[in-house]
Amino acid sequence: MKAFKLIVHQSTFSSSDLIINLKDFPGLKENDVVEIYHPENDYPRLLLQVANPDVPGRGRVTPTDTISVEQSIVTTFQLRIFADVYINIVNVADVTLDSVELTFRDQYMGRSEMWRLKNHLVSTCVYINKKIEYCGGAIRCQVYEMWSQGDRVACGVITEDTKIVFRSSTSMVYLFIQMSSEMWDFDIHGDLYFEKAVNGFLADLFAKWKV
Structure with missing residues (x-):
């Protein structure tokens, strides 16, 4: 050889x-x-x-x-x-991937973008930590994990049957506060409950998250 x-x-x-x-x-x-x-x-x-x-x-x-x-x-x-x-x-059949996990951050990726990206990746070879850009860099992600025949692998080929999983590494939290008539009442110190929620509870919560 x-x-x-x-x-x-x-x-x-x-x-x-x-x-x-x-x-x-x-x-x-x-x-x-x-x-x-x-x-x-x-x-x-x-x-x-x-x-x-x-x-x-x-x-x-x-x-x-x-x-x-x-x-x-x-x-x-x-x-x-x-x-x-x-x-x-x-032989491509010998290195076909069963599943691939892609990670992305600091961007929003909807179902349509995921579908287009998956079609773009069919019949392509990927490897661990490979950076993928699509639509002129508008969509950016990275290969995190790959599995083939029950084993974790470092390289492989994506086919139509490969399951692609998208993971966002950007944390996002939705905080819901129920508004009611009591929110506009005053407490015993003369403060609005709404103001206490915004300037007190939420301010303390965000400060704690930064620690």
């Missing part, structure tokens, strides 16, 4: 997670899923989807016998730069 040297690139250089020279893989096609791993480390293996392979003659390409993986992915999966890695094309 042929080994390749691992190099890295920044997301500012290329939006692709994986850059590979088609001279090394003549049969490789766009959207194929490959596994990448060091010869001495079988698991966990990194799965990436070929989104935009280097085609000889199309401009600047990755040197032969090397592959380039985005810097943050290399760090997450503890791959060693300039070390040898093996690459295999995998």
Whole structure:
């Protein structure tokens, strides 16, 4: 089995997670899923989807016998730069995910946005901590957990049958106060109960939450 040297690139250089020279893989096609791993480390293996392979003659390409993986992915999966890695094309059916948990924060995501995002993710490969942007960055989320065949995994492919769970990491509390005629009565000190609720109870509650 042929080994390749691992190099890295920044997301500012290329939006692709994986850059590979088609001279090394003549049969490789766009959207194929490959596994990448060091010869001495079988698991966990990194799965990436070929989104935009280097085609000889199309401009600047990755040197032969090397592959380039985005810097943050290399760090997450503890791959060693300039070390040898093996690459295999995998069968999508073998790496299909049963469920994926996505987290988002500081934004509102309705059912329609969730439905559109799920359709966008079908037939794509995801990995732990992968940041996903959709609709020009209007929708942003991150992969938190993935499950396949009853086991928690680090990579996989989303299909039509994959269950996608959305979790908001932004806390939101709705506080309801019932208004009644008594709220406009005065207590024995001459204060409105409404004012006591707003300036007293709520103020003390918010101050306690900040601690």
